[in-house]
Amino acid sequence: MSESGVEGKITVSPGGEHDPTGAAGTGGTHLTPSAVSPGGLAARHGSDMFGAANGSDTTGFGGLVEKPVAKLSTPKPYGGWFDEATDALEAAWPGFADNVLRVVVDRGELTVYVKPAAVLEIARVLRDEPNLRFELLSSVSGVDYPADDARLHAVYHFTSLTYRRRLRVEAAVTFEDPHLPSVCSVYPTADFQEREAWDMFGIVFDGHPALTRILMPDDWDGHPQRKDYPLGGIPVEYKGASIPPPDERRSYS
């Protein structure tokens, strides 16, 4: 999917990328070949009304192609406290212009997309700046967006107890170079959570005191929550019929 979205501008890639064979029914690929852009804006192909895109759908809706929406950032003003907080961040952090890729306000939540190398810096500013005071790092997790080049996203949810605000910071890395600085030195709570993101997605947090697997066994191969890692399972027989494992069942997405 096109990575060429220019900030603040909607670009539409040609609908010809639609792959009518790749969606449903084939084992292990419940994902449509559509892209989820990290701005929470999807580029989807086909079948938005009903059924599969692979021709087995007889409703007549299966061939519809929805034009993908590129990644875009929300134009200022964002509304509410979002402007105040982003302005404070910009004022307190000299690296803002270089490192912030875009800012998205969606469903009343503020997301700041930054370059991977800047994660530690922004975390420190968010915690220490008196106008921001995000004292608590609520959550660190990963998301795998197969359609992106930098498909592994580390997602941080910060909470300010002083101002009762929440903010999301997201940084994307590639499979080949899945390195991010660890924020453990600023938020010790990231310890377990970064280990989980490493375990499940293979995101490497440089500077983490002991980046080892946490939920899977130590000798496990692979990172189970990546989208190309199969769910596994066996067919189940019930009253003479065989029900395939969940990742081989018909998918409608």
Add this chain to the structure above:
Amino acid sequence: MSAYTPERETTEGTVYTVTGGDWDAVVAGAGDDQRMVVNMGPQHPSTHGVLRLVLELEGETVTSARTVIGYLHTGIEKNMEYRNWTQGVTFVTRMDYLAPIFNETAYCLAVEKLLGIEVPERATTIRVLCMEINRIASHLVWLATGGMELGALTAMTNGFRERELCLDVLETITGLRMNHAYIRPGGVSQDLPPGAVEKVRELLETLEERVPIVDQLLTGQPIWQQRLQDVAYLDVQGCLALGVTGPILRSAGLAWDLRKTQPYCGYENYDFEVPTATTADGWGRFQVRVAEMKESMKIVEQALDRLQPGPVMIEDKKIGWPAQLALGSDGMGQSLDHVKKIMGTSMEALIHHFKLVTEGFRVPAGQVYVPIESPRGELGVHAVSDGGTRPFRVHVREPSFVNLQSASAMCEGSLIADAIAAVASIDPVMGGVDR
């Protein structure tokens, strides 16, 4: 050296593996080096489930404590990506198995935020009602297991007895003692059955009698006091650095309760207090949790008064499942009127119902993070949709998982007996920790 304690030389020194009771041989063999690494768990009655603690001891003092988890990992988050949004409820309810209603509510609030829908007033009130009953039940289990771990067995028998009463009521409402899958995107799966309100009122009466017994039994009890006071200390700074929320944070004096600070489900309309303590130790956590049970009872009572007749599932037929259920001949909930309509009168309605149940509804693309106050702290659901009928990714920020990191800070430097009290005061539920 006895056969019970085979020893082997490593670069770290002599390692003894204790498999049987010949303690004298171990001590004699250890010589002057008093440092000992003890593996506690994962199968140990004092570790609150399948938690493994690796303790480094000098004499009876814990010099280093590390938690090893993952024994209950079932891949719930991954599994949810292969089921539709409604089926996800059945998975999340099994995470923190002592607070299933909270898992369901947090997940459903996230899905509803993605969809941009409002659930009916009555459904929200029922959610609050169930959550607070569940909070009482969860705190009672904490009291029961925590008491047992510290040797107060009467606390266990009493705690589990009262908890069973709470579960009876939840069973009346949802059909199941645990793993309810009752809260659904768009509302709840069915309305309160006849007699449920009276049963809840009965429960409140019983609890109003029985919860104070906890006070009478334990609060003035010198052994209980000595086991908890000044044990497992963690102040506000330590809590925030380690991401600890819930009763542990409140026991350190910070009244951070999401029901008050960032209200959801209409909690701003209920009259209740946020109990805090200032001791920042196990004793404070005990007091906070007992006080919270009393506050929850107040909320349940108000929720009962607020219950107005009305729908319990969103009216939008593209999302809401039929919620007027009756018991079918197969023992499952059936909406008989609905079945009659779709089977007897309208082919389109039948197709629509079939599509809605097998395929599910589509959720507009985007991501949300919804935190709620579970009995153990901030339970957050980060849900990502790609616009399909299945979750693209659901991450649950489990308070048990995050809070467990504080075990090292609480245990190190204390006696090994206090390590048990520390883990008990954190109240980790391994189903939530490992997911």
